Amino acid sequence: MDVDPPVNSIRPKKRRPRLAVAVVVGLSMLAGAWGLKVYYLPQYRARQVAAEVRQLSADQQLRDGDIIFQTSRSAQSRAIQLATHSTYSHCGLVFRADTGNEWLVLEAVQPVKWTPLIPWIARGEGEHFVVKRLRANASPDADQLHTIKTDGERFLGKEYDLWFGWSDDRIYCSELVWKAYHQATGVELGKLQRLGDFDLSDPQVMRKLKERYGDKPPLDEPVISPARIFDSDLLQTVVER
Secondary structure, eight states, rough: OOOOOOOOSSSOOOOOOHHHHHHHHHHHHHHHHHHHHIIIHHHHHHHHHHHHHHHHTTOOOOOTTTEEEEOOSSSTTHHHHHHHHOOOOEEEEEEOOSSSSOOEEEESSEEEEEEEHHHHHHHHHHHEEEEEEEEEOOOOHHHHHHHHHHHHHHHTTBOOTTTTTTSSSSSOOHHHHHHHHHHHOOOOOOOOEEGGGGOOSSHHHHHHHHHHTTOOOOOTTOOOHHHHHHHHHTEEEEEEE
8 A cells, every 4th residue: 555655755855055165165265375375475575575675774784786696486597506506596786776775686687687676585485595795805995886886787688698608798697797896896706617517417407408509508608607606705695584
């Protein structure tokens, strides 16, 4: 004998929107993390760097003609580090702006330009940087500092030299620093090397060489690296953050 089933047994069960809630919560968390990484964290770090630069300036730890180093986030940075066995892959010249208290970095990027110090630092890996200057017995006088600046500025607007040639047609970061100091003071911030003197054995380095030069890299081309300047006995570290 057929018996009608209980009403509750045929009523559709209400499905709680757990999946939808989980998706919404997950997306919200991802959006929050993205906002933190892309907007809030960089803004926070930028404020930290700005405060630090203001303190360095107030403490008179920065001077015209200082040389600043960082680990660049550029595509070729890792290859430079591997080839030179150094943490540092980028450098520039520090000078106070002609007006105001802002500090600037003259750097060879694309193209050669003046960059405010605060965003320059924030652009580097971990906002880490080192400032060096000539030792007291070799410190440039006011005229030499002026020449260092004007000689560096003659490269403004020039193309970045991806091939690390030694001519003045194009320029790379350590070449600009080395030539500006050599022109003004006669000192050599590190002995020039040849491209072939670097450690070119790592696959990342070899790929970059292949990209730039094909099968015939100019191994005898004179080169000066950020590492060579960084290690110069003529320089002393004045700031490291």
